[in-house]
Amino acid sequence: MNNDHDSSLPEGLDLRALSAFVDGELPPMERAAIEAQLAQQPQAAARVAAWRAQKAALQALCGAPQRNEHNEHQEHNERSGSVGRSDAGEPAFIVVRRPTPWWQRVGLAACWLAAGAGLALALGPLAPRLTGGAWNGLGGQPPSFAERADIAYAVYTPERRHPVEVAASEEEHLINWLSKRLNRPLSVPSLQEYGYSLVGGRLLPGEAGPAAQFMYENTSGARLTLYITGISRDETAFRLFRDGNRRTFYWVNDRMGYALSGPIAEGKLRSIAIEVCSALGGKPESWQ
Structure with a gap:
């Protein structure tokens, strides 16, 4: 049974595709296709906006670095098993990585959020001195x-x-x-x-x-x-x-x-x- 599909989403979109879209893990053609679908499907667009808000909140709380286009392109090549090349232009290595499931990423983010909350509680009385006012x-x-x-x-x-x-x-x-x-x-x-x-x-x-x-x-x-x-x-x-x-x-x-x-x-x-x-x-x- 395919558990990736959410019956609350319009036909043609599923949680895995939307999660990859939010994380910038889709190739340009697939990303453009989903953007076109979201423009016609407010329910799915609202869900994507909520996920992006959650992701931004975790980045704001945990200080996660911002991704740039070069890093996203490099990560995409690594996930898709692309061939790395040496300065001489010859194949130097092959990188094959299994993409991390979205539920594992969410779980890890939740752990970091809980750890950050505990650290804030422990350091609260020292905060004015640590931050310089x-x-x-x-x-x-x-x-x-x-x-x-x-x-x-x-x-x-x-x-x-x-x-x-x-x-x-x-x-x-x-x-x-x-x-x-x-x-x-x-x-x-x-x-x-x-x-x-x-x-x-x-x-x-x-x-x-x-x-x-x-x-x-x-x-x-x-x-x-x-x-x-x-x-x-x-x-x-x-x-x-x-x-x-x-x-x-x-x-x-x-x-x-x-x-x-x-x-x-x-x-x-x-x-x-x-x-x-x-x-x-x-x-x-x-x-x-």
């Missing part, structure tokens, strides 16, 4: 929702075809849907005066329940995200969390955690965060 404010390590907001930014902002679940053209539906899921009336602040327009939003898992992510974009393609989730404590602190060139200003108001993330200058992001906090009923004057 990667986050500011009292309390040392940033709260979980701020880290989740930063990871969600890293995962979804590179997406071009599926950056959001619900587009800005359905803003009223988006707000009603996410308000219902978070059990809290939500609103989407306008950032037009800063040159950013709403792209849309999506539902995400939070620390203790659902979370919402709203995405904005300017005319040059730069993106910001606003992450909102319920939390168990209440305070008025306003702090900064950095990860590489990404910055996240986060705050808590009325048992809701907010985080504005982006790669722009710290001063500008702070100004936007103050504006957003005020628009959402917060008291940014207490941050001054």
